[in-house]
Structures are given as C-alpha cells and as structure tokens.
Amino acid sequence: MWTFFHKLASPPHFYRIAPAFIRIFAVAGLLLFAYGSWNGLFEAPMDYQQKDAFRIIYVHVPTAYLSMMAYSIMAISAAIGLIWRIKLAHAVAAAAAPLGAWFTFLALATGSIWGRPMWGTWWEWGDPRLTSQLLMLFLYFGYIALRSAIDDLAKADKASAVLALVGAVNIPIIHYSVYWWTSLHQGQTVMAGKMPPEMLNPLLINILGFTLIFGALLLHRVRSEVLYRERRARWVLELVAGAKALP
Amino acid sequence: MSETLAMGGYGAYVWSSVGLTVIVVVMCAVLARRRHRSVLNDIRAQISAQVRAQIHAMETKE
Secondary structure, rough: OOHHHHOOOOHHHHHHHHHHHHHHHHHHHHHHHHHHHHHHHHOOOEEEOOOOHHHHHHHHHHHHHHHHHHHHHHHHHHHHHHHHHHHHHHHHHHHHHHHHHHHHHHHHHHHHHHHHHHHHHOOOOOOOOHHHHHHHHHHHHHHHHHHHHOOHHHHHHHHHHHHHHHHHHHHHHHHHHHHHOOOOOOOOOOOOOOHHHHHHHHHHHHHHHHHHHHHHHHHHHHHHHHHHHHOOOHHHHHHOOOOOOOO | OHHHHHHHOOOOHHHOOOOOOOHHHHHHHHHHHHHHHHHHHHHHHHEEEHHHHHHHHHHHHH
16 A cells, blocks of 8 residues: 555656546546536426526536645645655645636636626625635635746745645635625535435536546646656656667 | 527526536646647757757767
C-alpha cells in the first residue's frame, strides 16, 4: 500500500501511468454525465414550486461542489508540499487552481441564470452564499497571479501554498453560509434527503460524472506540470528527444 | 419534442446553463491539451539549444 503511494509520487512513474487513468475517468465521466443529464432534464418529474427551472440543479450543484472540492485539493496538496516537501504535491496544487477557477465561474454563472427566474435577480450583493463563492473566485485568481509573478519555482510554491491555506477558511464559510445567515440561496437539499429518488438519482450520477471528468482534467494538468518541473531531468530529456540522443 | 425543450417557459434558462457548462468543460480539456503541447515544445527547444551549443563547442575546439 505505502510502496504504491511512494511510487505514485515519483514523477516519471506518475507521468507514465497517468494517461490510462485520464482515459478511463474521461470516458466514464462523460457517459455518466450524458446518462444523468438525460434523466435529469427529460425523465425526472417537475418540481412543484420551481417547475422546470429546477433542472438547472443538474449542472449547478455538481459544478459548485467541484469548485469547493478543487479548492480543498489545492489547499491540502499545498499543505502536504509545505510540510513533507513532496514535489508532486505542489504540482497538484498548481494544476487544481485554473480548473477550480473555471468551475467556480460555472457555479456562479449557472446560479445566476437560475436566480433570475426564481429570485427575480441575477445577483444579490451582500448575500452570504453568493459573496463567499465570489470571494473564492478571487482567491483562485490571487493564487494564479501570485504563482506567475514569482519566477523562482520553489518560492512560488511556498508563497502560493500559504495563500491557498489562508483562503481555506472560506470553504466552511461557503458551506455553512446558508445556515449561519439568512440567504436567498436555498439550504441543503441533497444531503438532507429532501428529494424524491427519481429527482435525486440523476443528480448523484451527474455529481459522480463531473467528479470523474474533473479528475481526468486534473491528472492531465498535473502531468504537464510534472513535465515542466522536471524539464532538466534526464528522464524527460530521454523521453522527449528519444533515448541515447543526448550524452 | 419542442414542448419538452421549452421547459415550461424556462427553456432559455435551463439550456443556457447546460450549454455554458458543456462549453466550459470542453474548453478546459482544450486548454489542458494546449498547455501540455506548449511544455513539450519548450523542452524540445531547450534540447535543440543544448545540442547546438555542444556542436558549437566542438567546432571551436577543432
């Protein structure tokens, strides 16, 4: 078990085995997404209050969930990189940031499109759920900007890791914001068991599907990141130039 | 069919959400591929620069 993880953290080994996982995750994720969306958009019964507008949930909840998941992955990897100085951990953190930013954007955009017919507004300044989610988008931007501003990779890793960890306090705030303050945003529905199975199942399938697609994208980006970080290493030179091309 | 797609008058909201999500996820995949290719190209450029430097060093020695 430990040798497996130890081997996985070795850059050349990771680089070699990642494509198989990327392919499996991408194909499985797309199939689940297609199946879940079909059922959610066409087969699931209409919500008695929100009518067909509730169907936005099938893209909104998975993207919102993954926007927070990406931040957690980024912050935990950054912490592991800081404490144990594992090369791959900083690569994971750096790779998670742009994906997290895009999924945060999707959660905000689909939420806004959902809010227009349901709340009568695209956006409500001062709403705790909306504001803390927007803050997360800026945390991702800050993280990416900080990384690109520092040329020395080791320093960029350390400084951006600290930023990621400080910003992590925002994650429980986003999650509990609908309980702690009054918000336009509705409370928990998935975990609270408030949905009938024919509505809930497509959502769970989509959450799993999006998670797999996200996993494929993350592995893809980590792979590029590893290659860039190891660009002076012998195994990379041999791989790119072909063995024995270089002394 | 068109009735199903109309989503009881909410079609514009539902389909724009779904469409945007699909577009952004596809774009994420395209960007990830492009990033990988640019890293590979950088390394190739670095290798040819190294090789050139070595050839140059050998030629000046002769």
